[in-house]
Amino acid sequence: MIKNIFKMMYLVAGVFAAITVSSCDDGLEELNRDPDAYSEVIPEYLFTKAQLSAVDISYFGTAALTIGGSMQQLATYKEVPAAGDKYFNDAYSKGYFTGGYSAINEIEEVIRAVSEDPEDVNKLSAARIWRAYIFHHLTDLYGDVPYTEAGRGGSDGIYTPKYDEQSFIYNDMLNELEEAINAFDPTKGTFGTADLLYDGNVDQWKKFAYSLMLRLGMRLTEIDEGSAQEWVEKAIAGGVIVEDEANAYIEYVDGSQVTSRNPIARGLMNGDYIDPQSVENVEGGKLAKTFIDHLKETGDPRLNVISVVWVETGTGVFVADTTTAIQKGMPNAEFNNRPADFPTYSEPNPETILAYDSPLFVMTNAEVNLLLAEADIRGWYGGDAQVHYEEAVRAGMKLWSLYGSAGNISDQRIQTYLAENPFNTGGSFEEKMDQIQTQKWVSLFIVDQYEIFANWRRTGYPDLVPVNYPGNLTGGKIPTRFVLPDSEGTINAANFQEAVDRQGEGNTFLSRVWWDRD
């Protein structure tokens, strides 16, 4: 018996030994390494991603349906996608938030990775400027948003970031731009070709940053004219984008990878125009009457670049026709049924706007010249408003040539346009403002819908007549703020509620951001 017990203990020990030697935590750590991923950031590669992410954020729902509709450049006969067309559905405006902060997170990762080594100062500056660029979209759309605590879920474990007041955010963005510009050092390295805007060119980055400063400074004209003037003057003195070569844009290809295709074209195609037969656009979308009428009335040559009507040339064979005479915009909020003449309304041009290999503009010579013209009529700048206006028109038309040959507009047509639509040098300040801002509305169509929306809220131009569709959410007022996603109300409830209460009108289309006064 005793012998047996000894035998047993011996064997049990053997079993344990056998298992312990081969197991416990040996080799377990190895199992937990993903063979398909890097374990650290390569700042260049992630910076490229941050650039791509920032301009690829739920474009169709926000820029097209919500802004394009309410700015009366796009229209739909349907109700569900009638976010901006009929002020009917606020859901589409919620989508930008999450995508925006995802881009913020990427640029924050880049900033952390290039903050250590002073040799990386140019990378750091470019990244800081890019961060300001992403944030200004977020705050312009939503007002008070998480800023100081945003994008710190991974690094600092902040899962419910507080909302900062927009006044603070604007001040900080402008300071960031200034600091980043001043920190550039031409002797140090750059992101090089990983930088999709300028291949790391420091001078161009400075121009971009000053142009952004100009845009943001001018945004403050209603709320704090003194600051506005100060920043506008500073930006102009620093040197802004005043030549086509300095345009900030990203190139895309019509490749087999979805992410290498222009997100604007992708959004519009998938969202509405993928079936080039005009009988049944997915979301019932067309170009809007207000916009097309304006282009036709002013004889704007961009009409033929932007707009087509699909003409049936044989059974089931449709051809995109750019002829001016047949271009026709669909009235906003006019229908809740597909009108019988639906195919005869104008749509975006498949050769330019809908081409997957079209460029995506971040900041253009056209916009900057319009800002300079405004600065001039405000007396903040000793330039010539007419010159800048005309340069803006020229640049705004020429940029379409980057979309390919279908976007080419001849110098002669530009001259004709300017001759027929001369700068109103003798007009009042408001008349000049109307002309400059309306020109921005045209020049930035597709190029930058977010800026069109912000600029309209600030200046009130173009002077759009709101629609009043039965059952709309705003009582017939054009939306003035995007609606924060419901998830913020549940997950980040306290901070969300504080911000909503601060801004008034609840979390609705009718609420206004800080810089937007009546």
Added chain:
Amino acid sequence: MNKLILTLFLCFPFIGNSSEISLELVNPTLKEVISKIEDKSEFKFAYGDDIKTESKISGKFSFQNKNVISVLAEFSKRSPFTFSLFGNNIAIVADTLYDDRKIKQSIIQQIINGTVINENGIPLPSVTVQEKGTNNGTLTDFDGNFTLEVSSSESTLVFSYIGMLPVERTVGGSTTINVQLQEDAQSLDEVVITALGIAREKKALAYSVSEVKGNEFTKSRETNVANALTGKIAGVNATGLATGPGGSSRVIIRGNGSLSGNNQPLYVVNGMPIDNSIPGGGSSTGGQGINVDRGDGIAGINPDDIESISVLKGGAAAALYGSRAANGVILVTTKSGTAQKGIGVQISSNITFDTPSMFPDYQYEYGAGANGRKPLNAAEAIEWGRLSFGAPMDGTMVVQFDGIERPYSPVYVKDNIKNFYRTGTNLVNTVALTGGSEAINYRLSLSNLDSKSVVPNSSFNRKTANLSVNGNLGKKLSVEAVVQYNLEDANNRPGTGYADYNAAWGTHLVSNTVDVRNMAPGYYEDGRELLWNPVNIANNPYWVVNKYQNSDTKNRFIGQMNIQYDILENFNIRGSVSRDFYNFEYEGIVPSYTAFRPEGSYESLKADVSETNLMLTANYNTKFFEDFSLSVLVGGNQQKNENNSTAINGAQFTIPEFYSYTNLATLTTSPRNLTTGINSLFGSADFGYKGLAYLTVTGRQDWFSTLSPESNSIFYPSIGGSFLLSQAVQLPTTINYVKFRGSWAQVGGGAPDPYLINQTYSIVQGGHNGRPVQELSSNLVTNPNLRPLTSTTYEVGVDVQLLDNRLGMDLTFYDRTTTDDIVQTDISTASGYNSALLNVGELTNKGVELLLKGSPIRTTDFSWNSSYNVAYNKSEIIALAGDLNTIQVGSGIGGGSIQNVVGRPYGTIWGYKKATNNNGETIFDPNSGYELRSEVMELGEGVAPLIMGFTNEFIYKNLSLNILLDGKFGNDIYSNLHQYSHRFGLTKETLLGRENGLPLSGVDLQGNPYERVVPVEELDTYYDNEKRYTDLFVTDGSFIKLRQVVLSYNLPVNDFNFVKLQSASISLVGRNLAILLKHTDLFDPESSYTSGNAQGLEAFGVPRTRSYGIDISVNF
């Protein structure tokens, strides 16, 4: 008891203990008998002081290679002793009635032969066959055969066997009497399978274990056997999804224990875990595209192969299985071969038919249209294709979406559903061969399941082959091997969730004057999808079933091998290797010319998934100080899970209708290589005292690969005891059995998925214009500081048997607390991430389970057995991390989210109401004229706290009728179907205001009275806007269902002498026959469409079906 000549207690497994011996003895003493048999066999005798071992047994005994059972029977006949076989132990009991049975019957008139089999047709050896009222009796031999001389044709034979219900038969004129014995569920000495496949007496268990026999799954079938657990076991909440045949199940034992992780139990087959994953992940609540349920791992088990299913509910029961057992363990024991003469053949066929059984209750007063009028032309009819805000139905001819005029009269959704869906069929054929000798035996089964869904063109086929071999290689070495091969083929699994691939969307939402059949075949002559409504993503259901394609194939191999070496009689070591491996290929196609995606899209997945376990255990049993027994087990396990897959996704078929991924304009290939491992050491010790008190302690240490090396290990113990009051003291005779039990156990767990400790960075495929692009691999905040979670369970219970064991009760209270739960929680996306992985907070589940069993009637010809189980589980989120008050578990289509909120039960439904002021008046926003929406608030509970099942079985001679009712109570459902049908004017609630407009009144934002009338022209917009008020679509989800009815007839096989039938039965079966109680008018309360944690959401599942059919089973 006085009728028993010999009582043999069966211990599992029986076969290993029946050895043959040869003996020559003349007038031996009992002592001599004992020592001879102990010498010649592995049996040991045990007896009390009252047994006089010097007693002589008169007679000359001579046995040549006779079974010990038979040998003992002979001694018993001639002595005042009975022998009870118990594993390798034989208990000797004094037979006080010996004198009576010495009286021989003087006249022998008739010789009766026969065979006794069990429910599965397996011959039963050692069944007592006795002439009623006499001491004349015998035992069946090894093949279940017996021969007995009886005194007259008036005699009645009583067949009894421990663990089986006794059967009585009148002799009459027959000379052959064959009998099939049924399991007695109330058997006191039931042996159940517990952790690691160890068979233990139920009375020694410190926790609640419930066992369901395999035959309960075979007659009335579910394709996924886990769904068949519904209503059968107290505390087990099993739900089949509304995703059709081949779909997954959700089984929750004693509430949800993890805030966001897996809450389903661990499935263990024959002692080794299997993989229960769903290839490519399950269907999600918010999913779009080809969001299908591809079936979980347990769905691959063929009910015909199941011997029994044990459910280990508590932590103590599961402690030996480690982390994954925190949610309980479902132990499946598959059938194995038996030693017998010749080959046993079992053939079973089961065919059932499914028809949709639930139809929304819509309004049929106002027809298709909007603004109170009928459509005037086809374009308008399409535009209003889903709206029923038209004119009063008047039977006039009105144009429809296809330009054809039809009467403006009701087309009931019931008819649309019946016309669109077909009768589903499920055909299962299984052949099983069993056989073997005492050295080696086997069972081979082949099965084919052919299932046609009610959704047209959707089918599922499962072929299984299961081979089980047991062998004794010499005296000390035994081996067991089970291999199973499955080939599963699914074609066009039905889409679930949002509109674009869900045929239920159109069939349930078309206007109430439009016949869905007019949408067939779903496309125009030129091949494009035929439009019937303005929203392209809301598909034509015929297009979906005729043109969309998805198919998957799963090749699954489960192999298990055990080798046991008995070093000593009471000491063995056992090594096990098991591997559950499957190879999965899936392809899904959104076809060219789909209205929403005219250029089509493509997705595919190829995956190799495996779980491998290596286990080594050592077992030691002993007795000491006479009354104490001890059993010790130590062991180690190494587990490795691998999931390697490649997903190909793309869009735009360059050449229309050529569906190969080589023909795609965009293409992304995504590899995923996931590996996890857990290493473990464990041990347990069981102490017993005199068969009346038991104590079990266990301990286990796990090391997890998914955690940082600094904190990847946890030790967790358990302790439990049971006390048999009925053994310890004399109780009134009406009380047969009383057992108290209690246990405390901890189970630790690691993170479920790999690579979640540190953020990694992936390469964006293709880069950007030649530049490399890196991105964060996940939008989940990784966490290097994760530590194992702990689940702690207390459990106390009592088992009582009363009134000659005709009434039984099993009552359990438990308290299960999860601390440091590893939770993936949604966080503010402004953090830069969507979710974070945290050790957060605390979650409790407290509950009570009651099982009542009774046999109100038990006569010769008729018996009635009844079983009722009820369980109440109260869950509460005690704490979350830091400033988080809520964790979002999931969200429904169209709003409504499932949240875990501090202080509230698991999985509450959250959403919005119409805002009211303190006086209860509705507040209106004058800008829009709509009711102001409240802040987000709790609207209901997603998980039913109270569940019950009620089974009644009536047996009359060869006929039996089994009826199962089950119910769930106290939960709510947010219904997307309700929301949409409301928006479109299909629900009766939307009849308000149809004639003269809808008057609204309340207050404005300043509190001043506000009134307006919504004109008839704007009713569609008004009711559409109501989609924002979630609570309008939250309904009580309680129900009682007539779940199962089985009417069986056991054929009197003796009458068919021309074939050697052992048994045959034919059954009429029905499942989900009726809903006896519900509060939902529009949908079946069991309409969940995900097996994930977001329960309490409904969204156009595959219609729930009623199924009925026939099951035939024959044994040769």
